[in-house]
Amino acid sequence: PFFPYKYKFKFAGCPNDCAASTARSDCSVIGVWKVDIQINQAKVAEYAKNGTDVQAEACDLCPTRCMAWDGKSLDIDDSNCVKCMHCINLMPKALRPGKERGATILIGSKAPIVGGALLSSVFVPFLEMDPESDYEDLKELTEAIWDLWGEHGKARERTGEFIQRVGLSNFLEEIGLDPVPEMVMHPRTNPYIFFDDEIFEDAE
Numbered sequence: 001p002f003f004p005y006k007y008k009f010k011f012a013g014c015p016n017d018c019a020a021s022t023a024r025s026d027c028s029v030i031g032v033w034k035v036d037i038q039i040n041q042a043k044v045a046e047y048a049k050n051g052t053d054v055q056a057e058a059c060d061l062c063p064t065r066c067m068a069w070d071g072k073s074l075d076i077d078d079s080n081c082v083k084c085m086h087c088i089n090l091m092p093k094a095l096r097p098g099k100e101r102g103a104t105i106l107i108g109s110k111a112p113i114v115g116g117a118l119l120s121s122v123f124v125p126f127l128e129m130d131p132e133s134d135y136e137d138l139k140e141l142t143e144a145i146w147d148l149w150g151e152h153g154k155a156r157e158r159t160g161e162f163i164q165r166v167g168l169s170n171f172l173e174e175i176g177l178d179p180v181p182e183m184v185m186h187p188r189t190n191p192y193i194f195f196d197d198e199i200f201e202d203a204e
Helices: 041-049 054-059 086-090 136-152 159-166 168-175 197-203
Strands: 009-012 027-033 067-069 074-076 101-107 121-127
Touching: 027 136, 041 054, 054 067, 054 086, 101 136, 101 159, 121 136, 136 159, 136 168, 159 168
Parallel strands: 009 027
Antiparallel strands: 027 101, 067 074, 101 121
């Protein structure tokens, strides 16, 4: 099909994102897990015995401070884990990703060509990537984005720039995707934002 500009996919096997997909592709597909991190307490103790300062190097550097080490066992509050991979990279023999695995879909990154550089934003926090289903969910999402962007995008306008121009809420409404908290990069700083009446109607 004739697109306003190129649409690039990049696939990374884990949140380490060795493919740099969150900086260089319109659609980033990054492998991630959904349930608790697997912990081998004996191996954690072995790392500590061999010189790893678990408190300073793992717990204190956790971005959400969701880890606790009492000198004998390591506890992780998985509900606050942001899947940064730091602790798993530090102690790969002791910590492993959860068993329920899939992918996070991010949209909108690009290098600075026409406009400035953009990093991709979370679109689908967790998507089951089942080869037996032929990845139909990812295909449906991609086709919905292509239809909207292909019809209304300007010449040489990447998907991220298009979303910035039309607004994320309008974009989500047109492609039929519900907003989720993971799409919010930081709390709002402008108090003069009003919600549509339909949101309150749905809540009732």
